[in-house]
Amino acid sequence: MDRTYNKHEKLKSKKLIDKLFTEGQSVSAYPLRMVYIETTPQNTDGPIKTGVSVSKKHFKKAVDRIRIKRLMREAYRLNKTTYFNNITTSYAFMILYIGNNKPTYNHVEQSMNKLFKKFTNAMHKETNNEKNT
Template sequence: MDRRFNKHEKLKSKKLINKLFTEGQTVSAYPLRLVYLPTSLNEANTPVKTGVSVSKRYFKKAVQRIRIKRLMREAYRLNKSTYFNNLTTPHAFMILYIGNKKPTYLQMEQAMNKLFNKFINATHKATSDEKNT
């Protein structure tokens, strides 16, 4: 998996986003929350489709929200190859910023690594439970 965040890796389908929020599972590592759903994607070489979101509730100005989204996308882009190379089933992700303070890039990267570790642990736990039953 390369370090780019191409158009085909971005989550844009409204149907898939609605399905993600209705049927998806969550993992949290404050100030981030990951909503994920194993799904079948049209692109064979894309293991993950990802979207990012920041609430207007705490960040009224668009400039602030866009800055946080950029930090989230950059932290995701640099760390995705570390965590998702061995992913067997395609997933849809939505990463939500749930904090109320503006983060630095270092804080965002640490939170993203913690979030991805929790996701990997949750998926390994779920697959091991399925194998045992």
């Protein structure tokens, strides 16, 4: 997995986004929250589809929302190889910024790493539960 965030990695499907929020599970590492769902490989081009979102309720100015989204995408792009390089199943992610304050890049990156660690732990727990049953 390379350190890019190409078009085929972006979550754009309206049906998949709706399914993600109705049936998906979530993990949080304040000020980030990730909703994820396992997808079928034929529905996706790559193993992971990712989207980012910032609430208009907390950040009225588009400039602020866009800046936070850029920070989140950059933190995702640089850290995804560490956590998702050997992933075998396909997933769809939506990473939400749920904080009220404008973050710095370091803060977003630390939270993103915590979020990915929680996700990998949750993923391992699910696979262990499936093996035990």
